[in-house]
Amino acid sequence: MWRLPKGRINLTGIFPPIPTPFSADESVAFEKLATNIEKWNKIPFAGYVVQGSNGEYPMLAPQERVEIISKVREYVGQEKIIIAGSSCESTRATVKMSQKMAEAGADAVLVLTPHYFKSSMTVSAMEKFFKTVGDESPVPVVLYNMPANTGIDMGPDLVVSLAHHPNICGLKDSGGDVTKIARIVKETEGCDFQVVAGSAGFLLPSLVVGCVGGILGLANILGQEICHLLQLYHEGAKQEALDLHQRFLIPNSLVTRELGVPAMKKACEFAGLYGGPCRTPLQPLSEKQILIVKKAFQKSGFFVNCND
Numbered sequence: 001m002w003r004l005p006k007g008r009i010n011l012t013g014i015f016p017p018i019p020t021p022f023s024a025d026e027s028v029a030f031e032k033l034a035t036n037i038e039k040w041n042k043i044p045f046a047g048y049v050v051q052g053s054n055g056e057y058p059m060l061a062p063q064e065r066v067e068i069i070s071k072v073r074e075y076v077g078q079e080k081i082i083i084a085g086s087s088c089e090s091t092r093a094t095v096k097m098s099q100k101m102a103e104a105g106a107d108a109v110l111v112l113t114p115h116y117f118k119s120s121m122t123v124s125a126m127e128k129f130f131k132t133v134g135d136e137s138p139v140p141v142v143l144y145n146m147p148a149n150t151g152i153d154m155g156p157d158l159v160v161s162l163a164h165h166p167n168i169c170g171l172k173d174s175g176g177d178v179t180k181i182a183r184i185v186k187e188t189e190g191c192d193f194q195v196v197a198g199s200a201g202f203l204l205p206s207l208v209v210g211c212v213g214g215i216l217g218l219a220n221i222l223g224q225e226i227c228h229l230l231q232l233y234h235e236g237a238k239q240e241a242l243d244l245h246q247r248f249l250i251p252n253s254l255v256t257r258e259l260g261v262p263a264m265k266k267a268c269e270f271a272g273l274y275g276g277p278c279r280t281p282l283q284p285l286s287e288k289q290i291l292i293v294k295k296a297f298q299k300s301g302f303f304v305n306c307n308d
Contacts, residue, residue, distance in 0.1 A: 019261065049215050108139050113154060118151050145198070146174045171184065173195060221251075
C-alpha cells in the first residue's frame with residue numbers, strides 16, 4: 001500500500017487537482033462529481049487533490065469544502081490517496097479546516113501560503129504558520145507554493161527548514177523555477193520529503209532533477225497521456241517522453257496561466273467529462289476563446305475528432 005510511517009504519505013505519481021462541478025445555479029453538482037470520478041478512476045492516478053486552485057476553493061463555504069471531501073472519499077474508496085486543500089488565511093482557521101478534512105477522509109492536506117497581508121508574510125511568519133499547522137494537523141501536510149496567485153514565492157531555505165518537521169511531508173511547487181526545485185530536492189535528501197511539479201509545463205524537467213511526480217491541472221483532461229509520460233521517463237524512453245511533453249505545452253498554458261479554470265472546465269468537456277460553469281465572479285469563455293482552446297488541443301494531436 002501507499003502508506004508510509006506516521007507523518008508521511010507517498011506523493012509518487014500523478015494527482016489531478018480536480019475541478020468542483022457546479023450546476024447552472026452554482027450549487028455543487030455531486031452527481032456530476034461522481035460520474036467524473038468514475039471515469040478518472042480508470043486512469044492510473046496515485047490519487048486526487050481536492051480543492052486546489054482548480055477546485056475553486058475560495059468560492060466555497062467551509063461546510064461545502066468538508067462535504068466535498070467526504071463525497072470524494074465515498075466515490076473513490078480507500079485505494080487512492082486524497083489530498084485536501086485546507087488553506088485559509090489565518091493559522092487558526094487552517095488548523096481547524098485541516099482537522100475537519102482529516103475527519104472527512106483526507107489522507108493529507110495541501111496548504112498554501114497565507115497572502116492577503118502579503119507584506120507581513122515574512123519568512124519567520126510563514127515558518128511559524130506552517131509549523132503550527134504541521135503540529136496540529138492529524139494528517140501530513142503538503143506545502144503549496146503558488147506565486148502566480150499569492151504573490152509570494154517560498155524560498156528554498158524556508159522549504160528546507162520546514163522539510164525537517166515530522167508532519168510536513170512534501171511540496172507542490174507551481175512556480176516553475178526548475179533550478180530552485182533541484183536545490184530543494186538536493187537539500188532535503190534524507191528528510192523523507194518529496195517534491196512534485198505543479199504544472200505539466202515543467203513536469204519532465206522536474207522529474208529529471210528529482211521530483212517524484214506532479215499535481216497537474218492538465219491531468220484532469222489528459223490523465224492517461226500524462227501518466228504515460230511518467231512511465232516513459234521511468235523506462236528511460238527519453239525522446240518519446242520529450243515528444244509527449246512538448247505536445248502538452250500549449251494546451252497546458254491555455255488551461256492554466258492564460259485562461260484558467262473556465263478553460264480547464266471547457267477542456268474537460270472535450271475529454272468526455274462534465275465541466276459546467278464556474279462560480280462567479282469567474283466568467284465563462286467566449287465562443288472565440290472556446291475555439292482557441294479546442295484548436296490548441298487539436299493542433300497538439302488531442303481530441304482531433306471533437307466537435308463539442
